[in-house]
Amino acid sequence: MTGELPVLLGLLLVAAAGTGAVLVRDPVRQSFVLSLLGLSLATLFLLLQAPDVALSQLAVGSALTPLMVLLSVRKVRRKARSERREERE
Amino acid sequence: MNGWTAAGTALLLCGFAPAACGVATGRARRRVPAQNVATTFLSLVFLLLSQGFARPAYVDTALMLSVLGPAGTLLFVRLLADQLADHPPGQRWLRVLTAVNYVAVAAVVLPLCVATGPGRAMVKLLVIGVLLALGCRVATRAVQAAAAMGHGRGAPAEGMSDDR
Numbered sequence: 001m002t003g004e005l006p007v008l009l010g011l012l013l014v015a016a017a018g019t020g021a022v023l024v025r026d027p028v029r030q031s032f033v034l035s036l037l038g039l040s041l042a043t044l045f046l047l048l049q050a051p052d053v054a055l056s057q058l059a060v061g062s063a064l065t066p067l068m069v070l071l072s073v074r075k076v077r078r079k080a081r082s083e084r085r086e087e088r089e
Numbered sequence: 090m091n092g093w094t095a096a097g098t099a100l101l102l103c104g105f106a107p108a109a110c111g112v113a114t115g116r117a118r119r120r121v122p123a124q125n126v127a128t129t130f131l132s133l134v135f136l137l138l139s140q141g142f143a144r145p146a147y148v149d150t151a152l153m154l155s156v157l158g159p160a161g162t163l164l165f166v167r168l169l170a171d172q173l174a175d176h177p178p179g180q181r182w183l184r185v186l187t188a189v190n191y192v193a194v195a196a197v198v199l200p201l202c203v204a205t206g207p208g209r210a211m212v213k214l215l216v217i218g219v220l221l222a223l224g225c226r227v228a229t230r231a232v233q234a235a236a237a238m239g240h241g242r243g244a245p246a247e248g249m250s251d252d253r
Contacts, residue, residue, distance in 0.1 A: 002090045006098045006138070013106070020113050028169070032112050032120050035161060039131055040109075043101070046135060046150055049142075054150050062128065062154070063161045070168040 010044035031069040038062050093204075094141030096197075097134045104130035104193065117169045118178035118236075122186050124165060125228040128158025129190050129221050133197040136217065140201055145210055148217070155217050159224030166231045170238065177236030183229055190225040194218050 017037040024030045038061015045054035090098075108130055111123030132154040139147035166173065198218035205211045 005090065006094060006101070009098060009101055013101075013109070017109070017113075024113075028117075029120075032124065032165075035124065036109050036112050036127070039127065042150070042154075043105075043131065043134070046138060046147060049144075051144075051147050051150050055153055058150060058153055058157055062157050063164060066161065067164055067168075070164070074168060 007044070007047045010040065010047045013040040014044050016040075027069055027073045031066040031073075034069065035062055035066045038065060091141055093137050097137030097141055100130060100137060100193075100197070101134045105134060116176050117165075117172040118176045121162060121165045121169065121173065121232055122178060122183060122229070125159065125162040125225060126186055126190060128154055128161065129225055130193065132158060132217070132221055133193060136197060136201055136214070140204060148210070148213060152213070152217050152220070155220040155224060158221075159228045162224075162228040163231055166228070166235050170235045173232060173235040174238050178232060180233070183232060187225055187229050191222055194221045194225075 014037070017033060017040045021030060021033040021037050024033050038057060041061060042054040042057040045051070045057055105127055108123050108127035112120050112127055114120075132151045135147060135151035135154060139145065139151065195218075198214055198221075202211050202214050205214060
């Protein structure tokens, strides 16, 4: 049983991070939780003896996903702001 | 489960999990430094698990995370600069987090070096330790710079500080 404890902990982390990512509604805050989910998944993959999958998950989860989300939010807000300015003028 | 795996599990539970709670809650001023601490702790967990499973190849994941973790933090700092400038994190708190990072890196990497013995693997471990410490330093400096940019600034010119 003690041998399974790390895997169990990894599964719990993934479940908590996944639930958190669904429950958080604000995209900026969600990007933080998504990066956490990526890190938790990488941990789980490593614990399940799949370091190559963990490597790719780390690259995608810790940097690329938050970058995509944050850049999209930034672009959408900038567009909305310029439209508001045009309406005022 | 040997001692290294137990230490890795304990660090996952007592180090990464609280840092993850910090990342998931609160304002950007708490989330961004906590994100850096979480990646550092996770990298150390990977190192401990690699030793515990007796699989030196697992060290590569820790090496990758030691590079990508600070990169992710810098990304958040760059894109959330306005929020950090509006609500800057406490200097004392940042210093405490940096000290905790340094102590954790030293407390994990040095025993691992002793267990590994002199050789190429030990150099790799030391490189990872140095990268982790440097990454923490760079990330803290970036957060401090973003917070300092807020002083004397008028309305936010760009970024995501509106409607917040």
